[in-house]
Amino acid sequence: MRGTRGGRLPPYPRVCPCRHCGLVVLHDNDGNWIHASLSYTCRDRWGGVAGTTAEPAAPGPADA
Ligand SMILES: [Zn+2]
Secondary structure (H helix, E strand, C coil): CCCCCCCCCCCCCCCEEECCCCCEEEECCCCCEEECCCCCEEECCCCCEEEEECCECCCCCCCC
16 A cells, blocks of 8 residues: 555654564553563573663664
8 A cells, every 4th residue: 555654753663673682672661661572681582581671773873
């Protein structure tokens, strides 16, 4: 379908990939980022704790 876009995009979409593990993250009731798996800590593909917490991927190219 064409012509259905045009809405203003917020700085962050409601959900976006975690910058650490790539899992989808979203806001919990307290405004903290949490993974869609309901875990605050990142986990690798094998289920190991990665030592980082849910954080949205930074928008724009200034992610260094
Ligand atoms: Zn993560």
